[in-house]
Amino acid sequence: MDKLIIDGGVRLKGSVEVSGAKNAALPILAATLLADEKSVIKNVPTSLLDVITMVKIIRYLGAKVEVQGNTITVEPKGYKGCTAPYKFVSTMRASICLLGPLLGKQKYAEVSFPGGCVIGPRPVDLHLKGIKALGAKVKIYGGYIIADGRNLRGSHVYLGGHFGSSVLATANVMMAATLTKGRTIIENAACEPEVVDLAHFLKQMGAKIEGESTHKIEIEGVKKLAGAEHMLIADRIETGTYMIGAAITDGDIVIKKANPNHCIALIDKLREAGVSITFGKNEIHVRKTRSLKPVDVTTLPYPGFPTDMQAQFMSLMCVTKGISVITEKIYPERFMHLSELNRMGANIILEGPTAIVKGVKNLSGAPLMASDLRASAALVLAGLAGKGKSEVLRVYHLDRGYEDMEKKLSRLGAKIWREKE
Ligand code: EPZ
Numbered sequence: 418m419d420k421l422i423i424d425g426g427v428r429l430k431g432s433v434e435v436s437g438a439k440n441a442a443l444p445i446l447a448a449t450l451l452a453d454e455k456s457v458i459k460n461v462p463t464s465l466l467d468v469i470t471m472v473k474i475i476r477y478l479g480a481k482v483e484v485q486g487n488t489i490t491v492e493p494k495g496y497k498g499c500t501a502p503y504k505f506v507s508t509m510r511a512s513i514c515l516l517g518p519l520l521g522k523q524k525y526a527e528v529s530f531p532g533g534c535v536i537g538p539r540p541v542d543l544h545l546k547g548i549k550a551l552g553a554k555v556k557i558y559g560g561y562i563i564a565d566g567r568n569l570r571g572s573h574v575y576l577g578g579h580f581g582s583s584v585l586a587t588a589n590v591m592m593a594a595t596l597t598k599g600r601t602i603i604e605n606a607a608c609e610p611e612v613v614d615l616a617h618f619l620k621q622m623g624a625k626i627e628g629e630s631t632h633k634i635e636i637e638g639v640k641k642l643a644g645a646e647h648m649l650i651a652d653r654i655e656t657g658t659y660m661i662g663a664a665i666t667d668g669d670i671v672i673k674k675a676n677p678n679h680c681i682a683l684i685d686k687l688r689e690a691g692v693s694i695t696f697g698k699n700e701i702h703v704r705k706t707r708s709l710k711p712v713d714v715t716t717l718p719y720p721g722f723p724t725d726m727q728a729q730f731m732s733l734m735c736v737t738k739g740i741s742v743i744t745e746k747i748y749p750e751r752f753m754h755l756s757e758l759n760r761m762g763a764n765i766i767l768e769g770p771t772a773i774v775k776g777v778k779n780l781s782g783a784p785l786m787a788s789d790l791r792a793s794a795a796l797v798l799a800g801l802a803g804k805g806k807s808e809v810l811r812v813y814h815l816d817r818g819y820e821d822m823e824k825k826l827s828r829l830g831a832k833i834w835r836e837k838e
Contacts (some may be wrong), residue, residue, distance in 0.1 A: 419816075421809040421823055425782050426833035429668030431829045432700075435656045435675050436462040436820040437487065437649035441611040443511045444588040445618050445647065446471045449491035450480060450518040451596060454644030458489045461649060464816045470509045472794055478519075485676050497528045503529040503560060508536055509817075516544060516562065517589030520553060521596040524566040527618060535789045537750030543576050543583045547590035550574040551597055571599025571638055581718040582607040582632065588615055594636040595624040606634040609719040610679045614650045621645035641756065653679040654725045655819060656701065658794050660684075661729045662826065663703040664692045665736065665802040670829055672701045681836035682722040686712050686730065698751070709733075711776060712739035728754045728795035735763035736802055737776040754792035757785045761803055772784055782807040790818040797822065801831055810838060 437460035446468070449456040462468055463484050475491060478498030479785050483490040499519050505531035506512040519526035531539060545555055545562065550572045571594065576586055581695040588608040592615075594601035606612070608630050616629030622645045625637035654812035657677040661672040664687060677684065677696045684694050684701075689712045693704040711734055716724040734741040735758055745751050751769035759765055761780040766773050784804035787793035793815040800807030809815070812835070815822060823833045 418838040419812045419835050420838045421797060421812050421815070422834055422836055423782070423797065423801050423807045423809065425803040425805060425807060426528070427801070427832055429662050429670050429801070429826070429829055430479065430830040431826050432671040433659050433829055434449055434672055434673045435651050435659070436460070438614070438653075439465055439467055439818050440584070440647050441614040441618065442468055443471050443583065444514040444615045445649065445751045446489065446491065447476060447514045447518045448592055448615060448618060449644075450475065450478065450493050450496065451522050452493055452591060452642045452644045454494065455490060455492045456622070456644040456675045458491070459487065459491045459646070459648045461487050462652070462820045463487055463489065464820050467509050467511060469831040470505055470512070474505045474512060477505070491655045499523040499525045500527040501529060501718050506531050510531060510539060511585065513541060513544060514585050516548065516564065517592030520548060520564050520566040520569070521593040524569065526564045526566070527561045530560050530562055533833070535753060537748045541713045543578050543586035544589050545576050547576055547603070548584055548593060550559065551590065551593055551601065560661055566593070569593065569597040570698065571597055571601040571636070573602045573604070575604045576837070577605035584609050584612060589636070591616065591626065591634060591636060592619070594638060595619055595626070595642060597638040599638055600618070601636045601638070603634045604632070606632050607718060608632060608654060610650055618645060621647060628771040631754045650679070654723065654791070656680055656800070657683045657723070657726045658729050658819070660687060660694070660703045661733050662801060662829070664705050664709070665691070665733050665798050669704045674699055674704065675701050677701050682720055683726055685732070686696070686714055686722060689732070709737045711737050711739035711774070713742040715744040716747050721802050724748055724751060725791050727751065728791045729798055731755070731765070731772060731774060732758065732795045732798040732802070734776060735765065735799065736780060739776050741774045741776070742771060743774060746770065753788035754795040757792070757796055758799055760785070761799055762806070763799075779804050781805055783809065784808045787811045787814045790814050794819060797833075801826070801833070
């Protein structure tokens with residue numbers, strides 16, 4: 418296992434390029450299985466563990482996959498598999514997004530039940546509700562979701578849950594519906610940029626979809642889909658993480674190949690705190706020129722403040738004088754980073770799904786245990802701001818979602834390197 422060592426206190430300066438979006442790559446790679454022909458996906462963060470796992474599953478199902486640089490080519494012709502086994506799903510919950518393509522194309526799917534995860538319960542009731550509404554017969558057996566889609570037909574589906582819309586349930590129903598006879602209407606659909614990117618890819622394949630980027634998506638089923646070429650959108654969470662990297666280190670950086678339109682809620686909160694942010698073509702210039710003030714944040718579905726940026730934003734508020742209130746409305750238990758930040762000298766208390774952060778002058782470096790992907794990023798950011806040395810252990814969590822993070826940060830001047838644990 419690897420760990421990251423960070424010698425904190427260095428201002429980030431220079432420019433950094435963001436990779437393609439992991440959370441767009443995973444469903445789009447799964448969607449290639451709906452076609453009869455080869456698809457080519459560009460700008461894929463191919464070194465990420467989650468992408469590597471998705472490639473393994475697609476190969477396991479029988480499709481041919483070629484990875485060259487940041488391009489992945491999937492040739493699905495003749496693949497017969499319809500099972501996503503536990504050994505893959507247990508390491509990557511997002512494997513659930515194979516349910517829709519397998520059901521749509523093979524009319525049968527067995528996908529291991531993903532179970533809970535460290536960021537709290539991750540139910541799949543909306544996924545099941547959606548495919549049942551399309552006519553799938555679903556049973557849970559042996560830890561698997563077994564879905565028979567021989568009688569699928571277009572339908573009206575409402576996909577709202579306790580915590581609002583669901584990104585991957587919307588993706589699953591949309592993918593299954595592309596090859597399902599009749600018209601499917603998804604109400605309370607998720608409109609995250611990754612869902613929109615998926616819809617764009619499906620449309621290039623010949624799918625008939627309207628309303629993506631709204632809460633009502635309509636899909637008219639077609640008989641078959643062709644292969645397509647597609648360039649993934651920039652990773653808005655990686656973008657946001659580097660934005661906070663600049664803010665937390667008194668830095669001055671330009672983030673390239675980014676899409677500021679996808680980061681509006683974060684930009685709004687950072688500006689409210691006093692961070693200077695300007696845009697160029699596909700770039701964001703982030704500077705901290707004065708002391709910041711605390712701001713309150715509540716996570717919400719897009720275009721609200723993303724849950725995937727909550728932990729990183731908390732790191733920034735830890736070193737911002739005053740009190741900020743951070744409420745998690747998507748995953749109310751997603752606070753694994755909190756106790757580690759407190760071990761660095763932060764002052765955070767938890768009241769249900771709300772963290773009350775009292776800013777301190779300095780954090781001090783410490784050995785830190787990464788627990789999940791975004792919590793790990795928050796610890797790296799805190800380590801960059803902290804005095805002295807931090808060690809972030811179990812860095813494989815970070816490797817699931819950030820390409821070359823220590824290299825990118827090093828190029829910005831950070832003293833950060835990887836060692837064996
Ligand atoms: C996607 O997960 C992302 N993953 C997550 O990214 C992200 O945190 C999440 O969306 C929210 O934005 C991928 O895209 C691969 P949801 P997903 O279904 O689709 C509840 C990261 O760090 N819900 O939109 O699985 C759920 O519990 C991560 O990159 C149900 O109640 O999330 C949550 O409260 C982790 N029933 C809310 O909906 C369901 O059937 C939103 O979750 C499904 C979800």
